[in-house]
Amino acid sequence: MLISTLVSFIYQDGVTFRLLMSGLSVLVIGAIFMLSSLDHKKEMNKREGYIVVSFGWIIMALSGTLPYLLSGTIPSFTNAFFETMSGYTTTGASILNNIEAVPHGVLFWRSLTHWIGGMGIIVLAIAILPLLGIGGMELFAAEAPGPSADKLHPRITDTAKRLWLIYFSFTAIETFLLSVAGMPFFDAINHSMATLSTGGFSTKNASLAFYNGQPVIQYIVILFMFLAGMNFVLSYFAFKGRIQKILRDEEFKLYFWFVAVFTVVAALTIYLFADPTRSTVAHPMVWGEAESAFRHGLFQVVAIVTTTGFVSADYTMWTPFLVVFFFGLMFLGGSSGSTSGGVKVVRHLLMIKNGFLEFKRTLHPSAIVPVRYNKRAISGDIVFNILAFFILYMLSFIVGSLGFSMLGLDFQSSIGAAASSLGNVGPALGDFGPVNNFSAMPVIGKWWCSFLMLIGRLELFTVLILFTPFFWRNR
Incomplete structure (x- = not known):
């Protein structure tokens, strides 16, 4: 907030003092709480970890x-x-109708x-979620933190520093x-922050x-956007020159081919079938050119797969198939260990592998056929965790859609808002499509969106476990 105050002062946008008051307020309150807890023990168990992570994000949003x-x-x-929850969870859904009229300092804070x-979600995924027994980080190589507590603290600190350096670079x-x-320059730095976080807030309407x-x-x-949707551990390997490790990674290969194949499908559909008279963007595209169709197809595929949420056109106006x-x-979703939201590529990969292996197990019921990832056998616990996550994710989507429909939203708007909020995508369908925003959402709907954004960003279990009765029992 103090950095945003400086930006406001440089651009003389008229809100410098108010941003300064915001920064000083949270600084004083934070200092009071920090000083009042100096004598408390620093260790925390898993139960306390869930509470700290969940309520920490809520307090940050407040x-x-x-x-x-x-x-x-x-x-x-x-x-x-x-708007704040959408920002922190890198969803990118907005209620602002005229973004270009917002003061520079506030726009900078928004980004x-x-x-x-x-980066908060990266550190959470790589450093904190393994402590809680979730997040699937056991799938990574030896460079990722291990499960033993005596090795975690220095590795967490070292990992976080490297990741922040890559992120900043x-x-x-x-x-x-x-x-x-x-x-x-102002637009460039704001769009860069939104891109690397796979957020999607823009400084342009x-x-x-x-x-x-x-x-x-x-x-x-x-x-x-593509780099932000990669596992940041692989980006670290790239900086160290270990390119072969990236090329051999199964998740990266599937992520790359997903983007490549989906781009071809989208680009061909745009080039052959999209109606140029239905484009509603500020700068109409040159539909007859193959490059334009390829660029817009690639842009929207990467933006949605990585859950960045930027838009180059109103894709809901292209063809029903593309909608x-x-x-x-x-x-x-993008790769695990990335800033992307969604289910994540590695979970899809392991579910697909396990699904095919079920055919083999049916034919050979006595055989032990483990799921393998990067030539390593994956424990059944991880497979069960992934299956449970996917089921819980789809149930959350269904309940989320029902919640919006109860508020009177139509079918397309309901499922679009639920999928977008839960996956931290940003643009949705119907009344909340890529050229609209969420300002028309009912008040209760905005709180429901915020809840879905939070549980989607914190990998479901982290928040939803707080609603189980056994979590609050002493034993």
Whole structure:
């Protein structure tokens, strides 16, 4: 918030003092709580870990509303909380109708919530969730933290520092490239933070469709969306020159082929069947050109697979096939250990492998046929965890859709809002499609969206376990 105050001062946008008050308020409150807990034990068990992670994110979202409320940008507390939760969970759904009228300092804070939340989820996935026994990090190589407590603390610290360095480096590189490509520096740094966090908040009302006349900008964003959807541990290997380790990783290979195949399908559909008269973006596309169809198909596939949520066009106006196609991609997600939301590629990979092995087990019931990942046998516990996650994810989607339908939303809007919120995608379908926002969502619906964003971002178990009666029992 203090950094956003500095940005506000530089641009003289009229909200500098209010942003300063926001920063000082949370600084004082945080200091009081920190000083009051100095004498308490620093160790915590699994139960306390779940509570700290869940309520920590809620408190961050509550405190993050201050810049919006005090600046008057978003006077409604519900809307401010929705925007903040959407930022921290890197969902990118917004209630702002005129983004370009928002003061620079507040826009910067809005993008910073993405950037903080994006790396926050990485550190959570690699450093904290293994402590709680969830997250699937057992699948990674020896560089990932192990399960024993005596080795975790130094490894967590070391891992977090490396990841932050990679994250910052990618952000700085993208900012530089976008600036060179012609994007104003302020827009470049905001879009870079939104890209690397796979968030999707833009400084333009039309999102990246504003730059349809500058293809190089969109290609740069596509590249960094793809990198952000990769496992950041693999990015670390790349920086160390261990390219073979990346090329041999099964999740990365499937992630790459998913993007490649889905892009071909989308691009061909756009080129052959999309109706140019139904385009509603600010800068109409040149539909007759193969490059344009390829670029927009690639852009939307990567944006939705990685759950970034940027839009280069209103994909709901292309063809009915692509509407259903992109809706299905909302359930895919990027790689584990990335800033992406969704189910994650590695879970799909292991479910597919286990599904095929069930045929073999049916024919040979006495045979022991383990699921293998990167040439290592995966324990049955991990497979069961993944299956349980997927079932719980789909149940959450169904309950989420029912919740929206009870508020009077139509079928398409209900399932779109549920899939988008739970997968941290951003743009949805129906009334909340890529050229609309969530401002028309009923008040209760916005709180329901915020809840779905949170449980989707924290891998379901972390939050939902708090609602089980046995969690609160002493034994």
